[in-house]
Structures are given as C-alpha cells and as structure tokens.
Amino acid sequence: MPAVTVARLPLPRPSRPSRALCAIALCLAAGAHAQQPQPLPAEVDAALTRAKLPRDAVTMLVADADGLRPPRLAWRTQVPVNPASIMKLVTTYAALDLLGAAYTWNTPVYVEGSIANGVLNGNLYIKGQGDPKLVIERMWLLLRHVQGLGITSVSGDIVIDRSAFENTVENDPGAFDGEPLRPYNASPDALLLNFKSVNMTFVPDRGGQFARVSYEPPLAAVAMPQTVPLSPGECGDWRTALRADYGDPNRIRFNGGFPAACGEKSWAVAYADPRSYALRAIGGLWAEMGGRVGGQMREGRVPAGLKPAFEFASPPLPEVIRDINKYSNNVMAQQVFLTLGLTQKNRGTFEASRGALVQWWRERIGTGEAPPVFENGSGLSRDERISAAALGRMLQVAWRSPVMPELVGSLPALGVDGTLRKRTLRSGGAAHLKTGTLRDASGIAGYVHGASGRRYVLVAIANAENAGAARAAFDALVDWTAQDN
CATH class of the missing domain: 3.40.710.10 (DD-peptidase/beta-lactamase superfamily)
Structure with missing residues (x-):
C-alpha cells in the first residue's frame, strides 16, 4: 500500500x-x-x-x-x-x-464511470504532480491499487494528465553534453515515470549461443528482441559490440552480438520518444498485469469536479x-x-x-x-x-x-x-x-x-x-x- x-x-x-x-x-x-x-x-x-x-x-x-x-x-x-x-x-x-x-508528492487517480464484474465502464485518469521518484516498481503498486478497486478492464481510455507542470517541453537529450542515451538527461515532467528510460538485462545462454534480453518496463507497441547472438572475444566494450539502434520509437534493434565472455549485464537507456514514454510504459505494465483497455492510452485533463478514488504518495x-x-x-x-x-x-x-x-x-x-x-x-x-x-x-x-x-x-x-x-x-x-x-x-x-x-x-x-x-x-x-x- x-x-x-x-x-x-x-x-x-x-x-x-x-x-x-x-x-x-x-x-x-x-x-x-x-x-x-x-x-x-x-x-x-x-x-x-x-x-x-x-x-x-x-x-x-x-x-x-x-x-x-x-x-x-x-x-x-x-x-x-x-x-x-x-x-x-x-x-x-x-x-x-x-x-x-x-513533505510527499501525491499522484491522484480518478475513476470516471461505474465498476461491474471487474470492468470500469468509463475512463481511468492518472494525474502527475511532479513526483521525482515514480519508478516502475511504484507505478506497479499504483496499478495494483487500481486493481484493488475491482478493476481489471477499462472499457474507455486510460488518460494521463501532466498539466501540473506548464509549458515543459522535451529538450534534445544530447544537446547539453552529447549523451542522448543517458537517463539523467531526461526532461522534467509532471508525470515523470522511471526517468523515461528502459533498463535492459542481458543473460548469456551458452548452450543456445545467444543471450536472453529482458526489459523493464515493457513498452506497449514497441518491438523488443528477446535474444541477441553471442559473439567471440573478451567482454571489453560490450555496449559497442551490440551495435544497438534505439532511434526508432517503435523498435529496438541489435545489429551486433553480446560477447560470450561477459556475464549478466544491465544497460539503462533513454527512450527515443520521451513524450510518449509514460503512455507506453503504463500500457505495457497494465497489460503485463493482466489488465485490458477497450479504448486508447492518451493524454488529457481530469474532468472538472471529478474526485480522486485514491492518492498515491511518494517517499x-x-x-x-x-x-x-x-x-x-x-x-x-x-x-x-x-x-x-x-x-x-x-x-x-x-x-x-x-x-x-x-x-x-x-x-x-x-x-x-x-x-x-x-x-x-x-x-x-x-x-x-x-x-x-x-x-x-x-x-x-x-x-x-x-x-x-x-x-x-x-x-x-x-x-x-x-x-x-x-x-x-x-x-x-x-x-x-x-x-x-x-x-x-x-x-x-x-x-x-x-x-x-x-x-x-x-x-x-x-x-x-x-x-x-x-x-x-x-x-x-x-x-x-x-x-x-
């Protein structure tokens, strides 16, 4: 809780x-x-x-x-x-x-419509208010709280409201220091989720001559390869050996291999389309938890007068x-x-x-x-x-x-x-x-x-x-x- x-x-x-x-x-x-x-x-x-x-x-x-x-x-x-x-x-x-x-930051969650047989007949709203530490584990807890209300399916839309921070724009993440993949270069956001980054874990499977790749969080509508070939040689600069391509928001590619000499490795990178990151991450996490959405994942504002079903507090x-x-x-x-x-x-x-x-x-x-x-x-x-x-x-x-x-x-x-x-x-x-x-x-x-x-x-x-x-x-x-x- x-x-x-x-x-x-x-x-x-x-x-x-x-x-x-x-x-x-x-x-x-x-x-x-x-x-x-x-x-x-x-x-x-x-x-x-x-x-x-x-x-x-x-x-x-x-x-x-x-x-x-x-x-x-x-x-x-x-x-x-x-x-x-x-x-x-x-x-x-x-x-x-x-x-x-x-002091804590509260992220209010709003339910618009009736709930029956696990279905919210309406929209679900999540309003960001600047929580600096809304990492993926805490978003999972927030969505578990939603399920605790008896909701496993949303017939309408899941809407995120990021209006608390006005006129914040996505800056070029590499403009300041030439490091566009570094999560620390993420732009601030009223709903800053997981620093707008994807953490990839590579685990060699020597018998299969490939490394398994897991992603945290899963991103909705993004193709993410589950394996990458193993390559010979020392571990060394294994990131370069992968020849990763993160430029397409809809697909992650590895054009190289993962050195067989490496053990388990992790790599956190900034997502290519930071503006859509929260929608994709919440959508992917909700689906992984067995949740369904009849409508779409979108941005919007909480309707005037709607009271929060609960508020999720930060550390x-x-x-x-x-x-x-x-x-x-x-x-x-x-x-x-x-x-x-x-x-x-x-x-x-x-x-x-x-x-x-x-x-x-x-x-x-x-x-x-x-x-x-x-x-x-x-x-x-x-x-x-x-x-x-x-x-x-x-x-x-x-x-x-x-x-x-x-x-x-x-x-x-x-x-x-x-x-x-x-x-x-x-x-x-x-x-x-x-x-x-x-x-x-x-x-x-x-x-x-x-x-x-x-x-x-x-x-x-x-x-x-x-x-x-x-x-x-x-x-x-x-x-x-x-x-x-």
Missing part, C-alpha cells in the same frame, strides 16, 4: 534577521574584506600549480559552520561563478525549508533529496525545483520557481549577499551562478536550522557513498560534501569535520577550461580544513 501523507505545519519565519544571522553576516563580511591578504594553504597552492590552474580561476571559503568567527580562508569569495551540480544544495535546502521534512522529501545529492540526479533536482514554483507560486514553471527561490533567499538567507542566478536548479546549466560567500552563508544558516540533519545526511560522505565513495583524506578526516562537474566548471561544497571537534563550511569551485584538474587542490583543501588541531 502507498505511504500515508502526513501534514506538517510550516515553521514560523522571523520578521527580521536573528542575532545568529547577523553574526553570520558580519563574520562573512569580515572574511570578504580580509580575503586578499590571506594566502592559500601551501598544499592547495602547490596542487593548483601542478594542475596549471591560475589562482583567479578558483574561489574558496572555509568558515565555522556556526558562523561565529571570521573565516579561516576566504579567497575570491564575492565572485559569482558557475557551481555546476553544487547548485543542487540550494534547491534541496530550499525545499526542506519551505516544504518541510515530511518523503528527505529520501528524494538523498538520491539527488548523493548521486547528483539532474532530472530529480529539476522536479523539486518546479515543485517549489507549483507550491509557492501556484504555477509549475521554471519562471515561477526562479521567483520563489529568489524570494525565499531574500527572506531566509538575507540580502547581505546577492541571490544566486537560477535556471533550472540542478546545475545542468551554463548560466546558473552563485558566489562562495553566498553559498557559505546559506550552508551556515542551514547548519542552524531544524532540517540540518536531513540536508547533511543527503550529502555524499567522503570515502563512504555517492559521488565521494572513492575519495578519502590522508588525515582520515570526515566530510559530507556535494560535488559538481561540467566541461568548464568543477567544485565541492558542504561540511567538514575538524580534528578539533569543530565543524566547518567549505566551498571550492573552479571555472576554467581545465577545471577538472582542480580536484587534487580541492582534496588538499578538505584535508587542510580537517587538520585544525
């Missing part, structure tokens, strides 16, 4: 900045004035030299998380920079602060933002960003979301630093900007907030999980940090646990053609921050 939605009363907002916020502002301001004489730590400076990165290509801030002392390091902290995926920190903290840690917001921050999920971040426009401005558009975030920033973070420049809230953008001073101030405010444990727990733990699973400190220290990487932007930001027991906010971002080479300098900065005793 889906989770029960729990309401949470909004936290009261102060009408004027608190003393703690004023202290944070004064300390960061002091750091801004003092930043020019502050040298970079020697090991950080040396790492930048080895990476051939100019000092004016980076911005760095290290300050106490409680904001009650001047920063330990403030280097070019007032300069707005492209933060890449670090911008997800702002989106996810704003969501926790505005929506509350108990709570903290679980969603863990996926966003630990694995840097772009489309989920954009779903949350659009949700803020929908809930705060009553419009599910990027424009409304930008307005909601700027207003929240001025009310909660303050006017001491310029608000960020938002585009889609995920960092998958060439235009988003924020300064290290502004991000550091937000992280300090977040540290003192009731939702601090949820935010910190969503960040990759150094050497433990997420995008930092394989990175460790020489000092053995601990940190929770969000990473960000684009072609010409790289960074890391979050919280570092000092050996003295103090907690620090750290922001380090490089904007340059070879920004990725700054990684060693960022690691050295985290190590320097942790060794504070």
Whole structure:
C-alpha cells in the first residue's frame, strides 16, 4: 500500500534577521574584506600549480559552520561563478525549508464511470504532480491499487494528465553534453515515470549461443528482441559490440552480438520518444498485469469536479533529496525545483520557481549577499551562478536550522557513498560534501569535520577550461580544513 501523507505545519519565519544571522553576516563580511591578504594553504597552492590552474580561476571559503568567527580562508569569495551540480544544495535546502521534512508528492487517480464484474465502464485518469521518484516498481503498486478497486478492464481510455507542470517541453537529450542515451538527461515532467528510460538485462545462454534480453518496463507497441547472438572475444566494450539502434520509437534493434565472455549485464537507456514514454510504459505494465483497455492510452485533463478514488504518495522529501545529492540526479533536482514554483507560486514553471527561490533567499538567507542566478536548479546549466560567500552563508544558516540533519545526511560522505565513495583524506578526516562537474566548471561544497571537534563550511569551485584538474587542490583543501588541531 502507498505511504500515508502526513501534514506538517510550516515553521514560523522571523520578521527580521536573528542575532545568529547577523553574526553570520558580519563574520562573512569580515572574511570578504580580509580575503586578499590571506594566502592559500601551501598544499592547495602547490596542487593548483601542478594542475596549471591560475589562482583567479578558483574561489574558496572555509568558515565555522556556526558562523561565529571570521573565516579561516576566504579567497575570491564575492565572485559569482558557475557551481555546476553544487547548485543542487540550494534547491534541496530550499525545499526542506519551505516544504518541510515530511513533505510527499501525491499522484491522484480518478475513476470516471461505474465498476461491474471487474470492468470500469468509463475512463481511468492518472494525474502527475511532479513526483521525482515514480519508478516502475511504484507505478506497479499504483496499478495494483487500481486493481484493488475491482478493476481489471477499462472499457474507455486510460488518460494521463501532466498539466501540473506548464509549458515543459522535451529538450534534445544530447544537446547539453552529447549523451542522448543517458537517463539523467531526461526532461522534467509532471508525470515523470522511471526517468523515461528502459533498463535492459542481458543473460548469456551458452548452450543456445545467444543471450536472453529482458526489459523493464515493457513498452506497449514497441518491438523488443528477446535474444541477441553471442559473439567471440573478451567482454571489453560490450555496449559497442551490440551495435544497438534505439532511434526508432517503435523498435529496438541489435545489429551486433553480446560477447560470450561477459556475464549478466544491465544497460539503462533513454527512450527515443520521451513524450510518449509514460503512455507506453503504463500500457505495457497494465497489460503485463493482466489488465485490458477497450479504448486508447492518451493524454488529457481530469474532468472538472471529478474526485480522486485514491492518492498515491511518494517517499518523503528527505529520501528524494538523498538520491539527488548523493548521486547528483539532474532530472530529480529539476522536479523539486518546479515543485517549489507549483507550491509557492501556484504555477509549475521554471519562471515561477526562479521567483520563489529568489524570494525565499531574500527572506531566509538575507540580502547581505546577492541571490544566486537560477535556471533550472540542478546545475545542468551554463548560466546558473552563485558566489562562495553566498553559498557559505546559506550552508551556515542551514547548519542552524531544524532540517540540518536531513540536508547533511543527503550529502555524499567522503570515502563512504555517492559521488565521494572513492575519495578519502590522508588525515582520515570526515566530510559530507556535494560535488559538481561540467566541461568548464568543477567544485565541492558542504561540511567538514575538524580534528578539533569543530565543524566547518567549505566551498571550492573552479571555472576554467581545465577545471577538472582542480580536484587534487580541492582534496588538499578538505584535508587542510580537517587538520585544525
């Protein structure tokens, strides 16, 4: 059964900045004035030299998380920079602060007509409202709930309503980074189902000289080969060996073979026609569950005045933002960003979301630093900007907030999980940090646990053609921050 939605009363907002916020502002301001004489730590400076990165290509801030002392390091902290995926920190903290840690997305399901002998004599409507984690397993549960109403056949249509997010269009999935098959490049959608992707599993059958192929989810009216020939040679680049063709929305083709040396392998790819994906996936899943449709699968709007038969709840917001921050999920971040426009401005558009975030920033973070420049809230953008001073101030405010444990727990733990699973400190220290990487932007930001027991906010971002080479300098900065005793 889906989770029960729990309401949470909004936290009261102060009408004027608190003393703690004023202290944070004064300390960061002091750091801004003092930043020019502050040298970079020697090991950080040396790492930048080895990476051939100019000092004016980076911005760095290290300050106490409680904001009650001047920063330990403030280097070019007032300069707005492209933060890449670090911008997800702002989106996810704003969501926790505005929506509350108990927030869930509800997907209402409507039944139009009478039910008799397992047949709905009318239409079934599913209305998307932005759930970022409506994966195929959860859609199966939703459809099982429909069957629990006594419906195994719909004489009319199954209709999906995606109107909650206005004017969202399917972008070219390869336009940003040339990776059109990657599910993370999916466009946001009020009914975002399974990230609009198909997961294929290949299992060799050596006796039969072929590999069996299974698909999740099954897509209605799409031809999907059940086997692919085995080919000789090492496993190697088995995806290339398949010579897959995903360009036809009505058919998946494999023009090559699957290397016999490979064991079981899985490959998730974006579907060629993302706009029709939800219709095909729901139709295929409904048929696999024994359901029937007399009419058609189509888009439309729920008739005015029709009440939902039930509402299917998402996991709570903290679980969603863990996926966003630990694995840097772009489309989920954009779903949350659009949700803020929908809930705060009553419009599910990027424009409304930008307005909601700027207003929240001025009310909660303050006017001491310029608000960020938002585009889609995920960092998958060439235009988003924020300064290290502004991000550091937000992280300090977040540290003192009731939702601090949820935010910190969503960040990759150094050497433990997420995008930092394989990175460790020489000092053995601990940190929770969000990473960000684009072609010409790289960074890391979050919280570092000092050996003295103090907690620090750290922001380090490089904007340059070879920004990725700054990684060693960022690691050295985290190590320097942790060794504070």
